[in-house]
Amino acid sequence: MVGKVCRVAGPVIEAIGMTDIVMHEIVQVGEAGLIGEVIRLSGDKATIQVYQNTTGLKLNDLVTGTGSPLSVELGPGLLGRVFDGIARPLETLQELTGAFIKPVQGVTSLSRDKKWAFVPKVKTGDTVLGGDVIGTVQETALVEHRVLVPYNISGTITSVVPKGNYTVIDVIVTITESNGKKTDIQMLQKWPVRIPRPHKKRLSVFTPLITGQRVIDTFFPLAKGGSAAIPGPFGAGKTVTQQQLAKWSDANVIIYVGCGERGNEMVDVLDSFPKLTDPTTGHPLMERTILIANTSNMPVSAREASIYTGIALAEYYRDMGYAVALMADSTSRWAEALRELSGRLEEMPAEEGFPSYLPSRLAEFYERTGVVEALGSDKRVGSICAVGAVSPPGGDFSEPVTQHTKRFTSVFWALDSELANARHYPSINWMDSYSGYVGDLAEWWHQTVDKEWANCREEAMRILEAEDELKNIVKLVGPEALPGKQRLILETARIIRVAILQQNALNAVDTYCSPNKQFKMLKIVLDFHHLADNVINKGLPITKITALPVIEEIMRIKTNITNDNLTMIDDIDKRMREHFETLELNMR
Amino acid sequence: MTPSVTTTSNLEYKGAASISGPIIVVENVQNVGYDELAYIKTQNGEIRLGKVIQIMPKAVAVQVFEGTNGLSSTEIYTRFLCRPLEIPVSTDMLGRVMNSFGEPIDGYPCFFVDEKRDINGYPLNPISREYPREFIQTGISGIDCLTSLVRGQKLPVFSGPGLSHNELAAQIVRQAKIRTGDDFNIIFIAMGLKNDEAAFFKKSFEETGTIKNVAMFLNLADDPPVERIITPRAGLTLAEYLAYEQDRHVLVVMTDMTNYCEALREVSSSMEEVPSRKGYPGYMYSDLASIYERAGRIHGKKGSITQMPILTMPNDDITHPIPDLTGYITEGQVVLSRALEKQGIYPPINITTSLSRLMKDGIGKGSTREDHDNVSSQLYAAYAQYNAAKSLVTIIGEEGLGNRDKDYLHFGEYFEQHLIKQEHTENRSIEETLQIAWDALSLLATEELTAIKPEYIEKYYNKKSNPTGN
Numbered sequence A: 001m002v003g004k005v006c007r008v009a010g011p012v013i014e015a016i017g018m019t020d021i022v023m024h025e026i027v028q029v030g031e032a033g034l035i036g037e038v039i040r041l042s043g044d045k046a047t048i049q050v051y052q053n054t055t056g057l058k059l060n061d062l063v064t065g066t067g068s069p070l071s072v073e074l075g076p077g078l079l080g081r082v083f084d085g086i087a088r089p090l091e092t093l094q095e096l097t098g099a100f101i102k103p104v105q106g107v108t109s110l111s112r113d114k115k116w117a118f119v120p121k122v123k124t125g126d127t128v129l130g131g132d133v134i135g136t137v138q139e140t141a142l143v144e145h146r147v148l149v150p151y152n153i154s155g156t157i158t159s160v161v162p163k164g165n166y167t168v169i170d171v172i173v174t175i176t177e178s179n180g181k182k183t184d185i186q187m188l189q190k191w192p193v194r195i196p197r198p199h200k201k202r203l204s205v206f207t208p209l210i211t212g213q214r215v216i217d218t219f220f221p222l223a224k225g226g227s228a229a230i231p232g233p234f235g236a237g238k239t240v241t242q243q244q245l246a247k248w249s250d251a252n253v254i255i256y257v258g259c260g261e262r263g264n265e266m267v268d269v270l271d272s273f274p275k276l277t278d279p280t281t282g283h284p285l286m287e288r289t290i291l292i293a294n295t296s297n298m299p300v301s302a303r304e305a306s307i308y309t310g311i312a313l314a315e316y317y318r319d320m321g322y323a324v325a326l327m328a329d330s331t332s333r334w335a336e337a338l339r340e341l342s343g344r345l346e347e348m349p350a351e352e353g354f355p356s357y358l359p360s361r362l363a364e365f366y367e368r369t370g371v372v373e374a375l376g377s378d379k380r381v382g383s384i385c386a387v388g389a390v391s392p393p394g395g396d397f398s399e400p401v402t403q404h405t406k407r408f409t410s411v412f413w414a415l416d417s418e419l420a421n422a423r424h425y426p427s428i429n430w431m432d433s434y435s436g437y438v439g440d441l442a443e444w445w446h447q448t449v450d451k452e453w454a455n456c457r458e459e460a461m462r463i464l465e466a467e468d469e470l471k472n473i474v475k476l477v478g479p480e481a482l483p484g485k486q487r488l489i490l491e492t493a494r495i496i497r498v499a500i501l502q503q504n505a506l507n508a509v510d511t512y513c514s515p516n517k518q519f520k521m522l523k524i525v526l527d528f529h530h531l532a533d534n535v536i537n538k539g540l541p542i543t544k545i546t547a548l549p550v551i552e553e554i555m556r557i558k559t560n561i562t563n564d565n566l567t568m569i570d571d572i573d574k575r576m577r578e579h580f581e582t583l584e585l586n587m588r
Numbered sequence B: 001m002t003p004s005v006t007t008t009s010n011l012e013y014k015g016a017a018s019i020s021g022p023i024i025v026v027e028n029v030q031n032v033g034y035d036e037l038a039y040i041k042t043q044n045g046e047i048r049l050g051k052v053i054q055i056m057p058k059a060v061a062v063q064v065f066e067g068t069n070g071l072s073s074t075e076i077y078t079r080f081l082c083r084p085l086e087i088p089v090s091t092d093m094l095g096r097v098m099n100s101f102g103e104p105i106d107g108y109p110c111f112f113v114d115e116k117r118d119i120n121g122y123p124l125n126p127i128s129r130e131y132p133r134e135f136i137q138t139g140i141s142g143i144d145c146l147t148s149l150v151r152g153q154k155l156p157v158f159s160g161p162g163l164s165h166n167e168l169a170a171q172i173v174r175q176a177k178i179r180t181g182d183d184f185n186i187i188f189i190a191m192g193l194k195n196d197e198a199a200f201f202k203k204s205f206e207e208t209g210t211i212k213n214v215a216m217f218l219n220l221a222d223d224p225p226v227e228r229i230i231t232p233r234a235g236l237t238l239a240e241y242l243a244y245e246q247d248r249h250v251l252v253v254m255t256d257m258t259n260y261c262e263a264l265r266e267v268s269s270s271m272e273e274v275p276s277r278k279g280y281p282g283y284m285y286s287d288l289a290s291i292y293e294r295a296g297r298i299h300g301k302k303g304s305i306t307q308m309p310i311l312t313m314p315n316d317d318i319t320h321p322i323p324d325l326t327g328y329i330t331e332g333q334v335v336l337s338r339a340l341e342k343q344g345i346y347p348p349i350n351i352t353t354s355l356s357r358l359m360k361d362g363i364g365k366g367s368t369r370e371d372h373d374n375v376s377s378q379l380y381a382a383y384a385q386y387n388a389a390k391s392l393v394t395i396i397g398e399e400g401l402g403n404r405d406k407d408y409l410h411f412g413e414y415f416e417q418h419l420i421k422q423e424h425t426e427n428r429s430i431e432e433t434l435q436i437a438w439d440a441l442s443l444l445a446t447e448e449l450t451a452i453k454p455e456y457i458e459k460y461y462n463k464k465s466n467p468t469g470n
């Protein structure tokens, strides 16, 4: 099993004499014990991508197999932590090598010493199937961790520890299978990240992921278990949007993968999440969050792995029966890591140097999202929704990563540099974006918020579309030359854009907008439109309407009226009606 | 260049199996590590420096920093040093001029070397970072008001050939200060700069007496291009030493990153690597990140590294891979515009495409002023309206505009002429800057100022300057 290095080219090396090794096995390389993964085998020659810096590696340095594929450790102790792309806790690395990351060996994801209060849910003599819950641990105040029977095991419980404090490597349950084989179960389990975790069956999506962002929830909604792409040039708002989703989405668990992006953005999350609290429990949001931080200055192979580490952790919490939301910022950096590694392997490049398997890798990743019934006998339902940021070179959406991601996701939030330049945030372009879930989710809105939701949304979209067409005419003749009805469309569209679509993530009130507030805001703008349309039909000049002070009041609802004060919107609506009545009276 | 370090391996390999671009391939070497440093002695005794960029079963590829010009494939001798490229670091390097290897080239004696460090450094652990928050006043309104710079930020200037980026950079270096005191140490890194440009900077530093706080690393236009790949790394290695061992606040000016990227492309193509856009290597993003991400602050350390890279956008095209990949890594960008420069506006900052991502935590009450954030948001929005109105004017004339659009026209002109435009020697306090900003905003009716809290409008809106009397 011990081979020797025969080639080094950046993060990719080759070793000969690698008998008994298998594809995707993890190996240790050189004196420093660098971690690598076998990505190609031919005869006894293995090509290995190394997850750490290969400086100093020499010809004939030893390469040793570990017998297992790239895996994550699963168990309590993941939430609230920060890991690198291969799931090493950054805190541990900091303790070992200081502020700068240097090669170290033997770092594990989960602490072997920490004790967790385990509550068994089975007793001796019970029969269990793979996926059954054998006990729980309150991992954080926000999330109860459910310890599951590994998928390939079923049988009778022959021993179980009493309620108490245990480490992740203590044996908590012993299961005897029908063939008499006994298996000791620990809370610590492992899973190879590149392989999807199994489930019983797929279900269809039916609940929105409420994000508190108006242009998303109201116009281009995402479903729990859904998938979304958020492409845009630099500075368009990919990261802020993803962070908003991580903060405010009503998922149970958030996995945030910082893949090849900025270090300070990770710090921003680390600084702000512990201070933000979950609206229902008052506990810090960090307690439901796992961060994978493989920033742009960290090794490129680990960047490639980070996406898989993230989705494998997501599947683990999904299997416990939770709604998980995963953000990956940015999947383009992951694709570029693939390209770089592929280049070093001297593979035949396809579009723009990307390997020909880019689309299939993307598809495999987004296939791991969805609503599922988990294995086990209690019909737990869990879901994963994934939001992938895409960073197209030059902001050009025709490039391969954007195009292929579009094929495998159902929601497309197209960020637009023109909007961002005008500081219209989030710069989600309403003409180019879409959501495939509007129909599936209408029922939820009608039940929970208002049965007019779908109609109102439709009408607002129509006004925006009409504005888009009128814009071309305005460019030729100027707005003053248009008839009153068309100028009203321009005015209402402007109000929709400023009052509803624009949302300031940095404003304490505006940062999260509840579904009820979203609907009321939409409604009052449409009410304005109808009232104005009525008086214009009766001959009132448009300038009388655009001069109404209520317009500014509507524009300020987002920042002035908090989510628990919504009757104030009704008051504005009432005043607005009175204004229009007076206008109409004065006409006579 | 004559290396000042002594070798640690005495095995010399004669000849090269091939020479291509800046790369030589040396056969049958033993015990050589990836990334290791090598000396190549030429047929006439000159010594060049290189580094191992690939290890193959029977040979290694060495990238020669000074280029392979004049190398013979038979008469050269290569020696490997068993360590990566290191440079000396020392506080005495402030006030001095060095080459890409950290050796003095200003004619004065060698400084006292505190220690030697690997120029590649190590990746900073994200959780060890401290979020940058302290406002740096540059005295330039366009930056201070709209793309505020904070300590530990990397904020590049995107310019075009021939625009006034050098003047702007020199002015920033002269004026930049934290409002609470503490001078910056400056590291000036020149990559492929023309001699007169380097002289301009030197003179400007001398005139203001900052020169004793400036360490200059020079790779000029007539120096070997491949050497440019190490110049910024050498400078940043000193920056890390000063910031994290000597508690200094360091401002690193790197110019011109475009020349750096071209050197990278040259090395890549001579390696026959599969190119990505416009022939630049696919790993250019990661490579640039390994430079830019060396800006920052560290928990528990007093010092900081603030970076101001300057690049010229080929064809003024912001989507060109060099500005594009830079913008994807840096924390914003200050974009200069040829159109503004033509109108005689200095500094020609085009705020539409400019951005500072770290501004939000560096401004406001306690650091600049309570209304700063609202004011800048409103200025951005209003300037966008101005541009829209301006393009209407070209079609339908000013008469065809409504009153609202006319107000925006006046606003925009005032904004460009008074807020953006300033003298090369003019050092405005943030209060002066915000005053001018309010003068501009007061040309608009108060109902237009929906990004500003009513209490600030009450307090700062200049009622007299609005002709329509709103």
Ligand SMILES: Nc1ncnc2c1ncn2[C@@H]1O[C@H](COP(=O)(O)OP(=O)(O)O)[C@@H](O)[C@H]1O
Residues within 6 Å of the ligand: A232, A233, A234, A235, A236, A237, A238, A239, A240, A241, A425, A426, A427, A503, A504, A505, A506, B355, B356, B357, B358
């Ligand atoms: N919803 C928002 N509210 C306020 N500011 C925003 C919003 N979205 C983006 N921004 C601004 O735009 C800048 C760039 O956004 P970011 O998400 O970092 O862009 P990207 O990740 O696409 O490069 C942020 O620093 C912030 O100033």
Ligand SMILES: [Mg+2]
Residues within 6 Å of the ligand: A238, A239, A240, A261, A329
């Ligand atoms: Mg981003």
